[in-house]
Amino acid sequence: MGEGERSGVLIGRTAELATLTAALDRAAAGSAGVVLVSGDAGAGKSHLVATLARAARERGCAVLVGQCAELGESMPYLPLADALWTGSRDPELHAALEARPVLRRLLPDGQEPGAPAGGGASELGRQQVYGAVLGLLGELGRRSPVVLVLEDLHWADRSTRHLLTFLSRVLQHERVCLIGTYRSDDLHRRHPLRPVVAELLRLPNVTAAEVGPFGPDETGEYLAALAGDGVPPTAEEIARVHLRSEGNPFYAAELYTAARDGEEMPALLADLLLARVERLSENAARVVRAASVAGRRVDDELVRRVSALDEATVGEALREIVHHQLLVPDGAEGYTFRHALLREAVYADLLPGERTRLHAAFAALLADGPAAGHARAAAELAHHSLAAHDLPAAFTASLRAGREADRMGAPDEAHEHYDRALSLWDAVPDPEQAAGAGRVRVELDAARASGRAGDTRRAVSRLRRLLESAPRDDVRLGVLLREKLAHHLVDLDPEEATAVAREAVGMLPAEPPTPERAAALATYARNLLIREEDPRIPAIAEEAIAAARATGTAHAEASALVTLGFHRESRDPAPEVQALFARARDLAIEDGNHQVALRAAFHHARAMFDRGDLDGAARAADEAMRFVRANGLGWSSYGTTLRCLEFLIRYTTGDWEAAGRLAGGFQVRVVRPVEAQVSAYALFVEVARGEDITERMRWLERVWPQDPFIAYVARGLAAEDALWRGDTDAALEHTTALLASMAPRDVAAIRIIGTALWAQADRAVRARASGDAETAEAAAKAADDLLERARTAASTTPDGRPRTWLGLEGHAWLARAEAERARAHGDDDPGLWRAAVAAFSYGFTYEVARSRRRLAEALAVRGAREEAAAEWGAALRDAEALGAAPLVRALRDLGTRARLGASRPAPSPAAGLTAREREVLALVAAGRNNKEIAAALFISPKTASVHVSNILAKLGVTSRTQAAAKARDEDLLGDRPRR
Known part of the structure; x- marks a missing residue:
């Protein structure tokens, strides 16, 4: 059963279908063509061809489909006979066959009375058959284009192979599209079809279409289609099926169905x-x-x-x-x-015994032979030893493999190896001697690996179990375990994390200093930061630093330095705090503590970003991400946060091409919060560019109930997307839900309030325009309440004290909120919008353009047309350069309504196109899709999509067809002959 029979829809295969469609188009225009479609068994060749055949029938083409069978040479011309037999129900084909007895005799009922047994097709004159087939196709083609499909040519008989070669050579001006499919995995070196394919592909009218495996997203879409209206596949199911099937649709369908029935x-x-x-x-x-x-x-x-x-x-x-x-x-x-x-x-x-014997043989070779020094030898030895039931060997090899994975920066694999060793702990003699460490140390190594891999919940679960089983009289061990638990808990339950850290600190006296208490103090101080202004933070951090230095606990000193720097920054945003972050980063790297190093590196870059030093922030974030990638920490807590910061800096500076490249690695189908956080950040550019966010939001919706931050990012941007589409109700639904879940003085609420005010202002403007005073008044009142909340959050900390540091972006969003509130009241004050433009001018390109749009609008209302045109033109140039399609449309609409465009010379439509965008436009004009563009320019399909979106925005069109037409009509590519 193939892909199409399972799902009923064509997943992916855009480039391959385009190749077939192009051949059909050429045939319809009077230029016959042949397409050879190859791919492994189950890749979806038949479904692809069936999709083309369905489209051809809808266009009025005659479609003949024949199949080869695994019968060797015993049935000559089998696929031709099959195609003619199934198509003979058509009156025109039936009449054409009746006029050609040589073809009629190929059919099951075509044996002439009195003909000798065996007098079938194999005894027909080859040239008679060839001529009859050519004449039949030519006759049918004069009435309508013909698609002849010969399926499974890897089983084709010799006569069919000769016929395929003949037709490929002689079909020229007939309106015929010949399609042959074959399994590439069956074409061994001596397969008779192999030289035929090689010969045919040298002909000018023969093209190849290789049906490759699905990518992860296509596998997910396919499995979702298989599920239909039932329970959709989870991200884990998709990942597991894709890994095992390697993207083969048939294998994926079988595995998915079997897995849901509990079958491996x-x-x-x-x-x-x-x-x-x-x-x-x-x-x-x-x-x-x-x-x-x-x-x-x-x-x-x-x-x-x-x-x-x-x-x-x-x-x-x-x-x-x-x-x-x-x-x-x-x-x-x-x-x-x-x-x-x-x-x-x-x-x-x-057989079980055979399997055990072979595993034992491999284990012996890996343990003693020349392969013992192989980089993967420990992991392979552990695997083979366990399968051979040699538990002591599997135990020691698993530990060694875990430590090797740690050194290689592979925390996921490290955890699995440690976990396997721990499962064998009680089954081997003297495990402590074999391990060179106690069980607690190995458990801690496993928990640390889980945390580094971004699986905080698994780390917390292991530490809880370990704490329950640890001896009560070992106080220092109890402190160590509680400190580790508090460290991981902070991302899941900050209040419990703080309580556990406080308990750990109280279990040991201050004198004499101990490494365990120093680490507990550092974690306690860090966890207190959730309250922002807790007055105990500096004293506890200083005590932690002193204890850490006295005991040589470098990672605790580094952690406390970061906490101290963050606390000081909230009171005095002077650049000197950067030295604390840099010192902490270097200290943690020297000590080999990657998690603390990443925390310090994040704050080093983030502090520069908050102060408006965007170039410095970009350099710091890039340097930190090199460290993350080199050490396999991409899914650790701060590794994830740094990935998001790296993206956010590019988004802010307007380098959306780089941001798009980064977002290309942000998977859409997510389940774990750590994956969803990264995915949510991709929405910043996708919403601003007007891309379809439906699929990404569908997956994020499943995760945000578990994680308020993911809900904050995703729903805030979903509200903006709704506003660009004019749906104020949907926008307010998102913002109202978010604000209800946030603390009244949460500074992060200011951005959401700004979006909610945009919605209320739009509602008020429309209501006044339609004479609905009641709705306008309600929107204005809601805007007053929202602004009051924003002002309170900007000026007051959660514990009620004056806020001393807000950050440049926070001040900018507050300025935007002030301006939107005035707009809601019908007083669109240019002065407030100038303040918003100025506030975002530290380098936030997109938000400057958005504020300028409103400033131009406010100026135009007051009759300051020249100044309005200047602001409008600056905003439009930036929006076009960014590819911010919704903003471009809004600005062009404003330009039309306020007649601002005449105030400046009309720029060339191609003036804003980069060199790369011109290359992409040329390929769009040539009819290439994103996958074909990506292949031609050696870029990813996602990057190609981003370029196309930019081009549509800059040219002011909404489709690829319009872009291609504009490129030709206005000679944007400069390829029109000069006169």
């Missing part, structure tokens, strides 16, 4: 895969079985030794296996299974 490997899929192994000789099958135990990648020498065959025999067996495309060469001395599921099927088919 579907019987149908296993049988299909094993059928290919059963064709092998005994020695080749033996080598494949040994290779399945080795893993996806197979070492030539290891498999030879485990197979217990001599070198020549193994070499011959490998040649046979490669010939059948079960293994493919990978490097100088290795092979990989063509598909991971093939390895799984072979492995699952092994």
